[in-house]
Structure formats: C-alpha cells, structure tokens
Amino acid sequence: MQNVVAINAAAEQGIITAQATSDEMLLDSIADGDRTSMHVLYSRHNVRVYRFILRMVRDTALAEDLASQVFLDVWRTADQFEGRSQVSTWLLSIARFKALTALRQRRHEDIDQEEMLEIADHGETPEASLDRSSTSAILRACVAKLSPAHREIINLVYYHEKSVEEVGKIIGIPPSTVKTRMFYARKQLAELLKGAGIDSLAA
Structure with a gap:
C-alpha cells in the first residue's frame, strides 16, 4: 500500500513538474x-500547430503529416533555438515554412489559391450548411475570402493571439508591414x- 501511495505521489509530482516547466527548459x-x-x-x-497548418493547406491529411514533420524537426534541431522569440512563435515559423513549401509543390495545376477556395466552397457538406447560420461560421467564411497575406495576418493575430512583433518574426516582415496588412x-x-x-466585428 505504501508503495502504491509513493508511486501515485511521484506521478503527481511528475505532472506538476511538467506543467511548471517552461517551453525553453x-x-x-x-x-x-x-x-x-x-x-x-x-x-x-500539437493542436495549435496542426490548426495553424490546416488553415493554410486546407487538407487534414496533409496538415497532420506536416505537423508531425514540425515536431520531428524540433527533436532534431532543438539545440538551434536561440531564444530570440517564444517557443510557440518558433514552432509556427517552422510550420509556416513547411506549409508554404507544400503549397508550392501543389501549384503545378496552375490554379491560384483563391480559385481553390471558391471551388471548395461549392462542395459544402450538410453540416457546414447548418453551421453557416452561426456568426462564427460566417466569420470563418469571410476570413477564407481574404487574400492569402491578409488571411495569414488575421489567423495569427486572432486565432493564435500573436503580437505584431511575433507575427513579424513568423512571417519574416517588419512590424510596420504587419500593422499595415492588419489595417x-x-x-x-x-x-x-x-x-x-x-455590421461590426469586435476588436
């Protein structure tokens, strides 16, 4: 009985330690x-990275594969992290690079991204049709109609809660450009x- 109590206490301590450990550590x-x-x-x-990639590639299987690749890269290159940004920002930078690379590889069909989104909209499922009655579904549909550059900014700021400076680091542009695109x-x-x-969108 004492051994069981000791094991449980150790497990709980391990959970607490894991929760208290920073990403940098x-x-x-x-x-x-x-x-x-x-x-x-x-x-x-993993969930945040997957959702970020999914919004870019719009393919669940590809998003899962790319998310796995992101964390495989982390395992291989963790010693290269220099601490100049948050770990989450670094992860999304890797994810963005992989997603853009995958999108470039798919563009041999000579269909631009906006046309692909419009085609996807016509194939709406019954569940998606029901969802369109909600404000969140309408918002997602409107975000999808933005240009890729503007959609990326909205995605990072609103869905991933990144600051202007962090967005700049992920995309590789100056904060002033981020602000302009955001406007x-x-x-x-x-x-x-x-x-x-x-009529209006809450800030």
Missing part, C-alpha cells in the same frame, strides 16, 4: 535527447462581414 532537455520533454512539448503545442485586412473583413449581414 523543455527545449534544453530535448536538445540533450530527453524524450519525455519532447512528449510534453508535443502535447502542449487593410480588418477593413476588408469588415466589408465582407457587412455583406454577410454582420
């Missing part, structure tokens, strides 16, 4: 080959929402 351990730290980092960020993205989105029957 986890990367240090991963660089030393610690698989447990890799599992903890993966469990913290026009919000303006275009407001017009789309108005056309869809929503």
Whole structure:
C-alpha cells in the first residue's frame, strides 16, 4: 500500500513538474535527447500547430503529416533555438515554412489559391450548411475570402493571439508591414462581414 501511495505521489509530482516547466527548459532537455520533454512539448503545442497548418493547406491529411514533420524537426534541431522569440512563435515559423513549401509543390495545376477556395466552397457538406447560420461560421467564411497575406495576418493575430512583433518574426516582415496588412485586412473583413449581414466585428 505504501508503495502504491509513493508511486501515485511521484506521478503527481511528475505532472506538476511538467506543467511548471517552461517551453525553453523543455527545449534544453530535448536538445540533450530527453524524450519525455519532447512528449510534453508535443502535447502542449500539437493542436495549435496542426490548426495553424490546416488553415493554410486546407487538407487534414496533409496538415497532420506536416505537423508531425514540425515536431520531428524540433527533436532534431532543438539545440538551434536561440531564444530570440517564444517557443510557440518558433514552432509556427517552422510550420509556416513547411506549409508554404507544400503549397508550392501543389501549384503545378496552375490554379491560384483563391480559385481553390471558391471551388471548395461549392462542395459544402450538410453540416457546414447548418453551421453557416452561426456568426462564427460566417466569420470563418469571410476570413477564407481574404487574400492569402491578409488571411495569414488575421489567423495569427486572432486565432493564435500573436503580437505584431511575433507575427513579424513568423512571417519574416517588419512590424510596420504587419500593422499595415492588419489595417487593410480588418477593413476588408469588415466589408465582407457587412455583406454577410454582420455590421461590426469586435476588436
């Protein structure tokens, strides 16, 4: 009985320790080959990384594959993290690079991304049709109609809650350019929402 109590206490302590460990500390351990730290980092960020990629590639199987590649890269290159940004920002930078590479490889069909989105909209499922009655579904539909550059900004700021500086690091552009794109993205989105029957978007 005492052994069971001791094991449970150790397990609870392990959970607490994992929760209290920063992403930076986890990367240090991963660089030393610690698989447990890799599992903890993966469990913290895999859903966010997957959703970020999915919004770019719009293919669940491809998004899952690319997300796995991101964390495989982390396992291999954890020692290259220089700490100049948050770990989550670094992860999304890797994810963005992989998603853009995958999109470039698919463009041999000579169909631009906007046309692909319009084609996808016509193949709506019954569930998606029902969803369109909700504000969130209308918002997602309007975001999908933005240009790729503006959609990317909205995605990072609103869905991933990244600051202007972090967005700049992920995309590789100056903060001033991020602000400019954000201004026009919000303006275009407001017009789309108005056309869809929503007068304003909360800041």
